[in-house]
Amino acid sequence: MAVKSKGVKRVGENIDKAGKKSKVVKKLPSPPSESEEESGSESDISMSSEEDELDALDSAEEQSEEEDKEEEEDELDQLDEGEAEEDEEEEDDENKSQETKEVDPNKKSSKEQHAEQRKLLAERKLQRKSGAEIQQIKNLWEKLRVTKPTPPKEVRDKLCNEIWELSKDVITDLVMKHDASRIVQTLVKYSSKERRDNIVKALKGNYYVLATSAYGKYLLIKLLHYGSKESRALIVDELHGKLRKLMRHREGAYVVEDLFVLYSTADQKQQMIREFWGSEYAVFRESGKGKTVLEVVKESSEKKQLIMTNLYGTIKASVEKGSTGFQILHAAMKEYVSILVDDIDTNDSQIREFIDLLAEQFAELVHTQEGSEVACKLIALANAKERKTIIRSLKSHINELIKNEYGNLVLITLFMTVDDTVLLFKSFIVEVVSNELMPQLIQDKFSRRPFLYLLKGLDGKYFSPLVKNSLSQYEELAYKKTSRKEQDIRRAELLNRTIELLYKSILSTKKAEDPEKTFDKLMSVNMAAQFITELILTPTEVESVNTTLRPELIDAVFEVAVKGDVREDFHLLNKAPFISRSLKALIQGNEFKWDNEAKKLVHNEGEKTLGVGIDFAQTISEHILSNDILGAWIQGQPAFVLNSVLEVLQLADASTFKDLQKSLKKNKKQLSKEDKGASLLLNLI
DNA sequence: CAAACCCCGGCTTT
DNA sequence: AAAGCCGGGGTTTGTA
Numbered sequence: 001m002a003v004k005s006k007g008v009k010r011v012g013e014n015i016d017k018a019g020k021k022s023k024v025v026k027k028l029p030s031p032p033s034e035s036e037e038e039s040g041s042e043s044d045i046s047m048s049s050e051e052d053e054l055d056a057l058d059s060a061e062e063q064s065e066e067e068d069k070e071e072e073e074d075e076l077d078q079l080d081e082g083e084a085e086e087d088e089e090e091e092d093d094e095n096k097s098q099e100t101k102e103v104d105p106n107k108k109s110s111k112e113q114h115a116e117q118r119k120l121l122a123e124r125k126l127q128r129k130s131g132a133e134i135q136q137i138k139n140l141w142e143k144l145r146v147t148k149p150t151p152p153k154e155v156r157d158k159l160c161n162e163i164w165e166l167s168k169d170v171i172t173d174l175v176m177k178h179d180a181s182r183i184v185q186t187l188v189k190y191s192s193k194e195r196r197d198n199i200v201k202a203l204k205g206n207y208y209v210l211a212t213s214a215y216g217k218y219l220l221i222k223l224l225h226y227g228s229k230e231s232r233a234l235i236v237d238e239l240h241g242k243l244r245k246l247m248r249h250r251e252g253a254y255v256v257e258d259l260f261v262l263y264s265t266a267d268q269k270q271q272m273i274r275e276f277w278g279s280e281y282a283v284f285r286e287s288g289k290g291k292t293v294l295e296v297v298k299e300s301s302e303k304k305q306l307i308m309t310n311l312y313g314t315i316k317a318s319v320e321k322g323s324t325g326f327q328i329l330h331a332a333m334k335e336y337v338s339i340l341v342d343d344i345d346t347n348d349s350q351i352r353e354f355i356d357l358l359a360e361q362f363a364e365l366v367h368t369q370e371g372s373e374v375a376c377k378l379i380a381l382a383n384a385k386e387r388k389t390i391i392r393s394l395k396s397h398i399n400e401l402i403k404n405e406y407g408n409l410v411l412i413t414l415f416m417t418v419d420d421t422v423l424l425f426k427s428f429i430v431e432v433v434s435n436e437l438m439p440q441l442i443q444d445k446f447s448r449r450p451f452l453y454l455l456k457g458l459d460g461k462y463f464s465p466l467v468k469n470s471l472s473q474y475e476e477l478a479y480k481k482t483s484r485k486e487q488d489i490r491r492a493e494l495l496n497r498t499i500e501l502l503y504k505s506i507l508s509t510k511k512a513e514d515p516e517k518t519f520d521k522l523m524s525v526n527m528a529a530q531f532i533t534e535l536i537l538t539p540t541e542v543e544s545v546n547t548t549l550r551p552e553l554i555d556a557v558f559e560v561a562v563k564g565d566v567r568e569d570f571h572l573l574n575k576a577p578f579i580s581r582s583l584k585a586l587i588q589g590n591e592f593k594w595d596n597e598a599k600k601l602v603h604n605e606g607e608k609t610l611g612v613g614i615d616f617a618q619t620i621s622e623h624i625l626s627n628d629i630l631g632a633w634i635q636g637q638p639a640f641v642l643n644s645v646l647e648v649l650q651l652a653d654a655s656t657f658k659d660l661q662k663s664l665k666k667n668k669k670q671l672s673k674e675d676k677g678a679s680l681l682l683n684l685i
Numbered sequence: 686c687a688a689a690c691c692c693c694g695g696c697t698t699t
Numbered sequence: 700a701a702a703g704c705c706g707g708g709g710t711t712t713g714t715a
Contacts, residue, residue: 445710464709526711578711596686599715640714676714690711697704 130170134180137166141183144190160190171202178215185222193228200231207238211246211255220255224263235259236268241282243275248317253326260328269331276332278310293335294342304339308350311336319357324364330371333358337377341477344381355382359389362410363397372406373470376413380478387418395427402432403447411450412471417478421493429498438505439522442531451502452531454495455538457488499540503549506532510556520560524576532557533582537590539609546610554611557586562620566638573637580637584644587620589613592648603651617648621656630663634670639677646684661685 125131144151144159151159164187167174174180188196200223203210210216224232236259239246246252260272274281274288277296281287288296293311297304311332318329340347340354355378358365365371379390391414394401401407411428418424432441441447452462458471475487509519522528536553540546561572561579573579588594588601589612595602608614620641624630633642642660649657665685671678 466708581712581714584714594715596715601715643714680714686713686715688711688713690709692709693707695705697702699700699702 130173133166133170134174134177137163137174137183138180140166141186145186156190160187160195163187164191164195168202171199172206175203175206175210175216175219176213181213181215181219185219188219188222188226196223196226197228197231199223200227200234204234204238207235208242208246211239211252212249214251217251217255221258224259227263232263233268236264236271237285240271240275240285243272244282244314247314247323247328248321253318253321253323257323257326257328260326260331269328272328273331273335276311276314276335277307292338294338297339297342308336308339311339312350312354316357319361324358324361327368327370330365330368330374333365333374334370337374340381341377344477344480351381352386354378355386355390359386360393362390362393363401366394366397366401366407366410367404369406372410375410376470376474377477379410379413380417380474384419387414388420388423390414391418391423391427395431398428398431399437402428402441402450403444405446408446408449409467409471412453413474415450415453415491415494416471416475416487419490421490421497424494425497429494429501433498433501433505436505436508436517438502439509439517439528442506443522443525443528445527448527448531451498452534454491454498455534457491495538496540496542499535499538499542499545500549502535503545503553506535507549507552507556519556520572523557523560523572523579526576526578529576529578529582533585536586536612537609539590551611554586554616557582558619558623562623562641565632567632573641577637580640583620583641586612587617587641587644587648589616592651601647601651614648614652614654617645617652618654618656620645621649621660625656625659625663630660631667631670634664634667634681635672635675635678637677639675639681643677643680643684646681650684 125135140159140163144156144163150156163183167184167187171184175184184199188199191199203223207220210220220235224235227235239256239259243256246256256272260269264272271285271289277288277293293307297307315329315332315336318324318326323329336354340351344351358374358378359382362375365375379387382390394410394414398411402411414424414428432438442451449462452459456462458468460468463471479487506519506522509517509522512518515521523532532553536550536557561583564571566573568574573583590607590609591604591613592601593604594600624633624642630642633639646657646660646664649660661684664681668682668685671682673679673682
């Protein structure tokens with residue numbers, strides 16, 4: 001599924017239909033059965049009996065409903081398309097479907113027969129509930145919806161008024177017809193705020209039916225979209241108590257999801273989720289308000305039992321129905337998981353069951369905040385075998401997974417918790433690192449994070465406290481349960497396999513043909529430059545890195561960031577000011593650190609990494625001295641770099657320090673106190 | 686490491 | 700419904 005799309009499948013938008021439809025294409029378009037309306041209201045059974053046996057009841061009922069609905073799907077499609085084309089196709093749609101309906105299997109198709117059918121059809125229409133009024137309204141609507149010359153506002157308003165006057169009393173009959181419901185949609189679109197409120201009020205008591213109707217749901221979405229706060233509240237409150245049923249309904253589930261994601265406040269969202277706790281909360285909207293599910297669950301073990309069963313029931317039904325990507329479900333899952341996590345020993349069987357339910361659908365969870373949290377916690381709770389299943393189901397989604405704001409956290413959680421580092425490496429890292437996408441990945445705030453984790457762990461520099469806390473929490477959760485290996489060892493194992501590939505893919509940009517993908521371009525992106533610096537600075541036991549790859553990369557950096565005329569605007573140092581920081585980091589390497597207490601730089605030779613630190617400082621100073629270009633380095637960005645070089649050389653007591661200092665003195669008059677970098681240099685002579 | 690800065694979502698206003 | 704304000708978080712920057 002579309003892992004990257006923020007809001008999953010919206011009813012309001014026209015997306016995702018194609019995907020969902022594919023399994024029912026074989027069905028012939030069939031006319032909207034009159035029975036469908038009844039089936040909607042008939043299923044609206046009384047609250048008291050409903051609650052306790054909701055689960056059993058629904059699964060039976062759902063099947064019969066499914067069948068009815070499936071036949072309508074195709075026509076729904078046509079309707080959708082018609083709508084997309086600004087309602088042009090309306091008549092066609094209708095005729096088509098009516099024809100199918102009326103045509104006798106013995107296929108007589110003379111004109112006469114046709115006329116007769118038409119007459120019959122017209123009569124039938126009139127005989128339907130409020131038929132006459134509907135015809136009349138339809139005629140008015142025909143005038144309203146023309147687009148060629150769009151009617152002037154006054155005309156439109158007048159028509160709207162007339163339609164409203166006529167439809168006021170029959171509105172409940174209107175909204176269930178697939179053609180007439182669109183009249184009301186148009187009416188909503190062109191109406192004032194007050195009238196919209198009135199329409200919402202007029203439909204009071206019908207929202208459940210509307211939500212479950214193949215045609216009504218579009219109207220309902222429009223009402224929500226254009227509706228005022230009060231209107232929305234009215235609809236939320238009316239649907240409250242029926243959400244669990246709606247979630248299991250083919251049409252209804254989408255309406256609920258839209259309502260949840262797009263049209264409800266934080267309070268209303270909580271209220272909606274609370275209904276999934278059970279009957280008490282379904283009947284009384286306010287029950288449990290302001291409390292977390294965990295608090296309520298702890299009130300008594302009966303409550304815990306009940307709430308867990310109910311939450312699980314709703315989640316399971318929806319997952320099996322294929323709605324795993326719904327955000328409202330992610331919110332419900334989050335609550336369920338919070339109960340599971342609270343006492344992982346007593347909840348063991350439920351944990352196993354829940355993981356089993358979701359393991360193969362993980363890709364549907366990972367791109368929302370709450371879904372990703374659920375995914376991470378479940379990964380932490382899973383055993384080796386379960387994790388394998390999860391990895392398998394995420395494997396083919398790695399590219400979306402890693403780029404996504406929330407998905408990348410799931411990947412990191414896998415890195416933190418899975419013992420089988422070979423599997424992780426093969427499933428995710430190889431795929432991603434060895435292709436040419438890699439340079440893209442290190443430029444992105446989110447997709448570079450899993451790699452930064454491998455390099456540096458949960459460094460506060462790259463992981464905000466919030467993110468860091470949740471990740472540590474998952475780690476702890478897993479540690480308690482299954483993990484034996486020390487975190488650092490696990491990470492080192494993974495990194496040992498990965499680091500070579502990281503170097504190689506970055507170095508490959510030196511030979512890039514696309515001028516947009518060169519090493520130079522990469523270094524002019526802050527995120528990437530930072531990453532490359534961290535990569536170079538990460539010590540490793542991998543020989544090839546120490547002997548050839550790291551020196552090559554350092555050289556590449558030197559090439560683009562140090563060489564050349566540093567006074568020119570187009571020099572990387574000036575074009576990208578953060579480069580001076582990267583260079584400074586490389587000059588200090590791992591051996592020089594700023595001591596914040598002592599307020600000075602300290603030298604620790606034990607931390608030396610070949611090529612950086614003092615070595616890099618020497619490289620730069622030799623470059624400057626042998627080319628006699630010190631004059632270029634004594635102001636602006638280059639001055640900061642030079643300053644850092646001097647600091648390090650001085651501290652290491654290198655002879656080059658004296659040489660640099662000497663030539664610097666010759667340039668003393670050019671050191672301006674106004675220039676920040678230059679004034680720092682002045683302090684060093 | 687802290688201050689300045691910027692961007693975004695939510696809320697209020699017109 | 701659009702514009703503008705506000706607060707929070709995250710990023711950048713300035714250079715201890």
